[in-house]
Amino acid sequence: MSDVLSLxxxxxxxxxxxMAKILGLxxxxxxxxxxxxxxxxxxxGWRPVFYPGKEESDAVRAVIEVKIAPERGGGFNRLAxxxxxxxQVESCYLMSGGYDLxxxxxxxxxxxxxxxxxxxxxxxxGVLSTSTHFLLRSYKEQGFLLNGGDKDTxxxxxxx
Numbered sequence: 001m002s003d004v005l006s007l008x009x010x011x012x013x014x015x016x017x018x019m020a021k022i023l024g025l026x027x028x029x030x031x032x033x034x035x036x037x038x039x040x041x042x043x044x045g046w047r048p049v050f051y052p053g054k055e056e057s058d059a060v061r062a063v064i065e066v067k068i069a070p071e072r073g074g075g076f077n078r079l080a081x082x083x084x085x086x087x088q089v090e091s092c093y094l095m096s097g098g099y100d101l102x103x104x105x106x107x108x109x110x111x112x113x114x115x116x117x118x119x120x121x122x123x124x125x126g127v128l129s130t131s132t133h134f135l136l137r138s139y140k141e142q143g144f145l146l147n148g149g150d151k152d153t154x155x156x157x158x159x160x
Contacts, residue, residue, distance in 0.1 A: 004033040005042065061090070061106050062113045064121065065099035065131040076100055079126045088116045099131070110134065 003023050016034075020027045037043035068079045076094055080101055084092040091104040103121070107113025114132070122130050138146050 002033055004030055058109055059106050060110050060113050061135040063133045064103040066101040066103055067128040068100045069126045
């Protein structure tokens, strides 16, 4: 793994010049490594993490458990890739356990997210069942503590 990739994983808020200083490289060396990581499809991009409720949006997120029928010669891949192409789908994961895929969906509101599941997702041939769970509150988002994280000591309490 490259040094730049390690820094991006640990401190994604660093600027190119900060990374160059830390690594003892020139800014152009860091930029070159980032471009190389992009061309190799190791680094697909990065996005800011927003505090839920503070962004000006009424959007809702839902976790949908999806059971699908595996296909001969392709398993779950073709259906998972098809589902992943919908604009509403933020993430799609193959899972072990009681369902096959976990799909994270964003909708403009509760009704639009539910409409996507019932009219688009559940009607795909090969989708056996869905179970939708709407996210009500986030406590940690992509490694960032939310709502009172600054009041914590940073460690869970130990009970006897």
